[in-house]
Amino acid sequence: MKKISRIILKILGWTVEGGCPEGNKFIIIQAPHTSLWDFVYGWLFSRAINIKPKFLIKSKYFFWPLGPILKMLGGVPVYPSKDKRFVSELVNQIQTSKSFILAITPEGTRKKVKRWKTGFYEISRATGLPILLTKIDYSNKKMHLGNMFYPTGDMQGDMRKIQGYFRASWAKHPEKYYEWPPVD
Numbered sequence: 001m002k003k004i005s006r007i008i009l010k011i012l013g014w015t016v017e018g019g020c021p022e023g024n025k026f027i028i029i030q031a032p033h034t035s036l037w038d039f040v041y042g043w044l045f046s047r048a049i050n051i052k053p054k055f056l057i058k059s060k061y062f063f064w065p066l067g068p069i070l071k072m073l074g075g076v077p078v079y080p081s082k083d084k085r086f087v088s089e090l091v092n093q094i095q096t097s098k099s100f101i102l103a104i105t106p107e108g109t110r111k112k113v114k115r116w117k118t119g120f121y122e123i124s125r126a127t128g129l130p131i132l133l134t135k136i137d138y139s140n141k142k143m144h145l146g147n148m149f150y151p152t153g154d155m156q157g158d159m160r161k162i163q164g165y166f167r168a169s170w171a172k173h174p175e176k177y178y179e180w181p182p183v184d
Contacts, residue, residue, distance in 0.1 A: 005047035009143070014041070018145030020049045021132055024099035026148065027124050028053055028132045031116075031166040032177035033105035041136050042103065043073065045143040053101040074103075087119055091126045100129075112176045116163065124151050133162065137170040 009016060030042055039055075046053055052074060059077040062070060070077075078086065094100045102123070106116040124131050133146035146165060151158050163180035171177045 001047045005044045028103040032171035034176040035172035053103040055103040
């Protein structure tokens with residue numbers, strides 16, 4: 001699948017920068033998330049670097065026949081609830097697995113938001129997994145693996161640093177992304 005994904009991306013004019021990071025357990029976050037195409041390119045990107053991450057998606061998309069396809073691709077349904085059991089169940093699953101790669105779009109929607117969901121951060125802190133920052137840069141047709149981010153426990157400071165990494169100009173629809181000022 002690695003070669004096929006790279007060929008498809010090359011035909012579409014995309015460049016893949018970087019390879020699969022070391023380790024078999026980490027969390028991938030990708031932003032900006034402003035289009036359904038982010039999923040398509042993200043899925044091809046993951047296969048091009050030879051990983052098969054699980055990804056979170058709203059439970060409403062798990063209807064027949066789409067549901068079984070999403071599960072086959074790595075989809076994990078998220079049910080709309082303020083219940084924290086989902087995060088604790090996911091943490092337990094990660095801790096008991098030999099390998100677990102989870103891809104998350106922290107905005108949680110393709111609409112413009114000023115506040116990201118923090119589940120990825122909570123999962124990282126609870127499991128000790130690093131967070132891999134990735135970008136799909138539509139303006140330059142580049143897919144890039146950033147650095148691994150290791151949370152310090154200062155959630156506000158860490159979130160400022162993480163959000164400061166991403167740029168609206170990378171988005172398919174830049175007007176739908178709230179860009180945070182970069183933090184050095």
